[in-house]
Amino acid sequence: MKVLLISLLLLVASGCNQFNIQSSRPDEPDLNNVLELQQQADKAYQEEDWPRAEKIYRQLTEKVPAQVEPWFRLGNIYARTERLDAAVNAYRNALLRNSESGKIWHNLGIVHLRQATNTFIDMLENTRENDPLNDRARHVVNSVTQLMATGFGTADE
Numbered sequence: 001m002k003v004l005l006i007s008l009l010l011l012v013a014s015g016c017n018q019f020n021i022q023s024s025r026p027d028e029p030d031l032n033n034v035l036e037l038q039q040q041a042d043k044a045y046q047e048e049d050w051p052r053a054e055k056i057y058r059q060l061t062e063k064v065p066a067q068v069e070p071w072f073r074l075g076n077i078y079a080r081t082e083r084l085d086a087a088v089n090a091y092r093n094a095l096l097r098n099s100e101s102g103k104i105w106h107n108l109g110i111v112h113l114r115q116a117t118n119t120f121i122d123m124l125e126n127t128r129e130n131d132p133l134n135d136r137a138r139h140v141v142n143s144v145t146q147l148m149a150t151g152f153g154t155a156d157e
């Protein structure tokens with residue numbers, strides 16, 4: 001009976017160890033590593049080291065794709081480095097994870113305004129000066145420029 005009880009305990013113990021090994025699957029992120037990456041990314045972001053911050057936030061989006069903040073921060077980095085299409089993509093990814101965030105919607109709208117303004121600037125540069133729509137284009141460019149000058153830029157936090 002003692003031998004059976006010891007065997008049963010060993011079997012249960014080995015099963016628990018086996019469970020623990022299996023529960024740390026390769027597709028699950030190492031939380032310590034994720035926290036360390038998050039701290040590094042936040043530090044680089046605060047220091048406005050955009051290339052480093054971008055690299056680390058991209059790693060975070062791969063390790064923990066369901067988190068909103070890395071996508072949002074990537075959108076901000078892309079917006080600040082004039083990669084507006086990439087910013088739109090990052091903000092859209094953030095919205096897929098949290099569609100109720102006013103700051104994400106706001107920043108996406110700002111980027112769209114900047115894209116629209118760039119389109120009107122391109123129009124002015126590529127059409128004849130006497131084109132009747134140029135006055136409208138100049139009005140849009142001036143209005144959005146004035147709006148942005150009032151501090152209506154992206155929301156950071």
